Amino acid sequence: MSKRASSLPEEKAGRSPGKAAEKEIERLAGGYHHRILWVDLSRGTAEAVPFSAAFALKYIGGRGFGAKLLFDQLSKIKDPLGPENMLIIAPGPLTGLYLPGGAKTSLVALSPQTGIYGDSNMGGSFGAELRLAGYDALVITGRAEELSYLWIDGGEVKVVPAPQLAGKGALETEGLVKEEIRSEEVRVAAIGPAGENQVVFATINCDWSRNAGRSGMGAVLGSKNIKAIAVRGGEDLPVADVAGLRLLTERSLQQLSSHPLFEFWQQQGLMSVVDYVNSAGVFPTRNYRELVFEQASEIDGFKMEKEYKIGDSACFACPMACGNICLVKNGKYRGTVTEGPEYETACMLGSNLGIGNFAAILKGNQLCDDLGIDTISSGNLIGVMIEAVESGLLSPEEVDGMDLKWGDDDHVIALLGKIARREGVGDLLAQGSRAVMERWPQLRPLMVQVKGMEQSAYDGRATISMALAYGTCDIGAHHNRAWTVGKELEAGAGWTAEDRVNLVIYHQTIRPLFDMLGVCRLPWIELGFDEHRYAEYYSIVTGVPHTLDELLARSRAVWDLTRLISASRGVARKDDYPPPRMMERPVEKGPFAGKVVDRGEYDALLDLYYEKRGWSAEGLPPAERAGDFSDPLT
Amino acid sequence: MPKRLTVVPERCSGCRLCEAACALAHFGTNNPKKAAIRVVTLYPHPVIRMPVVCRQCAQPKCRENCPTDAIVTENGTVKILAERCVQCQQCVISCPFGAIFVHDEVSAPFKCDLCGGNPQCVAACPKGALQYVPEHQLGQASRLATVLRYAHMKEVEYVEKGERKKLRYAEIGSEQARK
Numbered sequence: 001m002s003k004r005a006s007s008l009p010e011e012k013a014g015r016s017p018g019k020a021a022e023k024e025i026e027r028l029a030g031g032y033h034h035r036i037l038w039v040d041l042s043r044g045t046a047e048a049v050p051f052s053a054a055f056a057l058k059y060i061g062g063r064g065f066g067a068k069l070l071f072d073q074l075s076k077i078k079d080p081l082g083p084e085n086m087l088i089i090a091p092g093p094l095t096g097l098y099l100p101g102g103a104k105t106s107l108v109a110l111s112p113q114t115g116i117y118g119d120s121n122m123g124g125s126f127g128a129e130l131r132l133a134g135y136d137a138l139v140i141t142g143r144a145e146e147l148s149y150l151w152i153d154g155g156e157v158k159v160v161p162a163p164q165l166a167g168k169g170a171l172e173t174e175g176l177v178k179e180e181i182r183s184e185e186v187r188v189a190a191i192g193p194a195g196e197n198q199v200v201f202a203t204i205n206c207d208w209s210r211n212a213g214r215s216g217m218g219a220v221l222g223s224k225n226i227k228a229i230a231v232r233g234g235e236d237l238p239v240a241d242v243a244g245l246r247l248l249t250e251r252s253l254q255q256l257s258s259h260p261l262f263e264f265w266q267q268q269g270l271m272s273v274v275d276y277v278n279s280a281g282v283f284p285t286r287n288y289r290e291l292v293f294e295q296a297s298e299i300d301g302f303k304m305e306k307e308y309k310i311g312d313s314a315c316f317a318c319p320m321a322c323g324n325i326c327l328v329k330n331g332k333y334r335g336t337v338t339e340g341p342e343y344e345t346a347c348m349l350g351s352n353l354g355i356g357n358f359a360a361i362l363k364g365n366q367l368c369d370d371l372g373i374d375t376i377s378s379g380n381l382i383g384v385m386i387e388a389v390e391s392g393l394l395s396p397e398e399v400d401g402m403d404l405k406w407g408d409d410d411h412v413i414a415l416l417g418k419i420a421r422r423e424g425v426g427d428l429l430a431q432g433s434r435a436v437m438e439r440w441p442q443l444r445p446l447m448v449q450v451k452g453m454e455q456s457a458y459d460g461r462a463t464i465s466m467a468l469a470y471g472t473c474d475i476g477a478h479h480n481r482a483w484t485v486g487k488e489l490e491a492g493a494g495w496t497a498e499d500r501v502n503l504v505i506y507h508q509t510i511r512p513l514f515d516m517l518g519v520c521r522l523p524w525i526e527l528g529f530d531e532h533r534y535a536e537y538y539s540i541v542t543g544v545p546h547t548l549d550e551l552l553a554r555s556r557a558v559w560d561l562t563r564l565i566s567a568s569r570g571v572a573r574k575d576d577y578p579p580p581r582m583m584e585r586p587v588e589k590g591p592f593a594g595k596v597v598d599r600g601e602y603d604a605l606l607d608l609y610y611e612k613r614g615w616s617a618e619g620l621p622p623a624e625r626a627g628d629f630s631d632p633l634t
Numbered sequence: 635m636p637k638r639l640t641v642v643p644e645r646c647s648g649c650r651l652c653e654a655a656c657a658l659a660h661f662g663t664n665n666p667k668k669a670a671i672r673v674v675t676l677y678p679h680p681v682i683r684m685p686v687v688c689r690q691c692a693q694p695k696c697r698e699n700c701p702t703d704a705i706v707t708e709n710g711t712v713k714i715l716a717e718r719c720v721q722c723q724q725c726v727i728s729c730p731f732g733a734i735f736v737h738d739e740v741s742a743p744f745k746c747d748l749c750g751g752n753p754q755c756v757a758a759c760p761k762g763a764l765q766y767v768p769e770h771q772l773g774q775a776s777r778l779a780t781v782l783r784y785a786h787m788k789e790v791e792y793v794e795k796g797e798r799k800k801l802r803y804a805e806i807g808s809e810q811a812r813k
Binding site: 242319 | 644645647648649650651654655658662663664665666667668672674675676677678679681683737738739758760761792
């Protein structure tokens, strides 16, 4: 399989992307093809750009590659939705391999939601297939002349005009593209109407229901006039020690499947979190006003198993199968099939909106997947709208005549469609929290967001380390970089500020490492899988021995890099604070009633956080740090 | 006792560990496209994840249609002899299940050889969707269902509070009750 020619678009066929790749570069024994597919839609070119072993080892892959490539082009990017922005789709060196959870792909761009560094990741099989096609990453820049899909068939790269896909749902689009290519075995990532309409929290959906949900990556793809990306490949993934990999994975699978919670995890996946979080009194309810939901047992994992679940769903090569395929069997949402919800969706489209009807959550989940909008941001913003109308800050007339109330699923479903199609008040919500605050400054105390990204389904008041995690997360108020709720609830009683800061920084270092390696963090979080195992895997795959500490140091460096990117857009200490709702409004219900994030305590944490990161009191890395990231690809 | 590799599609999560394990066992490489098993996923109408793999037919169409006698049955396992194969792909087209695979880096079409009696896909499957069972067990589940149906009974497996349970219940009158 040596052919590596390109045609992009067919009439503009020219460059063979193979030639550059043949250039002499130092290669690792495994882990990488040493090839990035670089597609410029405006110029109509596709090139395979090589990178050296030194580059691979320093940035590892996934968001590490994404941040570095974005950093290199940063001065050229003005508008996140302009053709000059890049969308980097980067699996990691462990993606697609025979190991548990090797399915993750990072999507990186300057975010239209926040205006700063943005990334999101998705599972499924798309990333594995991109690697099988012979690429370690895909970079998309420019803009196609008309709505098209990108078709990467190994070495053949085409931009196929597809005006007929305009306005189609992401799920429908996946089906239509597969039909056109005449194969159920290609992998497709697609945007819904929200991505085309550049909703700032539009998602990219792959393999039917695996979403890159945050940072508005779907809007970036939509701004490039690309409706979908189809990929197929069959190249061997290079591995230095194949026998070692097999042995280690046999051991890993054995360990995971013998964990006492393994079967329970397969049954409920992340839905098991609902019960845990609600019992602990930290379950965001009614726009984060309360932290206990009286109808939690109507929307938890047990309810799902008993009445809705019809099957498991897993990402590539993962035994944990955390996806739940659900079917609504009766009632007004009868016939709704969706993969999900997972915890965040159950909370943001459930308790956070006062909805205790699981079927409505499933309908909302399915709609969000198909329309291509983030369930977290959508639920968060709709929660604000309901509270605003209920408390009289907005009149129903200001929200298209909808008399919004907690638990009113009909209006929620209607609003999801309005957001994606940008109709009425949906047009404003589609522009995110910042636009809402600008239009209606009286809503500022209700907004739960950091850096323009709506907060996900955990609260910062019960555990201040979580407030710090949200405040300092590099993409905005997202939980995946550091999730310290469980630890602080269990053991945080006697913690010092230093304990909290150390935990947040450790999480912000190890969790992004998973996104760099291209693996899922859930085996580690949920089933106690040894994190050192990933260093073992990286060593076996690349042939270069590594310890976990060495890998963590590289992840830490990438954190500085993402901060530099955002700092160039003005991010500093002022942007690292939790929203007013966390700092001024006490929790209304549950064991943490009355709690707020204390400003003084938070300031002290932040000071210490910057100090430990080696940043200034204003939250900026030293200026000379930028020089550490100026190395070339080869 | 001859054994059969059998598929329980309703248990499959679509993770494709079987594909990864198969390619490693046969070609020593991380490349699911070199696996002799392939999971096909359909969604959402209907939702199906089904591993497709050779059933080791007793009267294999692939063998019947091979013009060079490159396909033989040895101890119940249908095998492709690469040295006799002319790569006409007739077997690939003939297989009613699509369970014979090709890859441009592999010299002949390839298919499941049951790993000499220890199928690696079965070992890797985390859901029990692939089973290697004595031949006489095949059809057991359907037989039970038939017998239950005779008594207007149904058996369902379900999970309650993390515990797997079985329930047999009479279906008499249920059609009317539903209306």
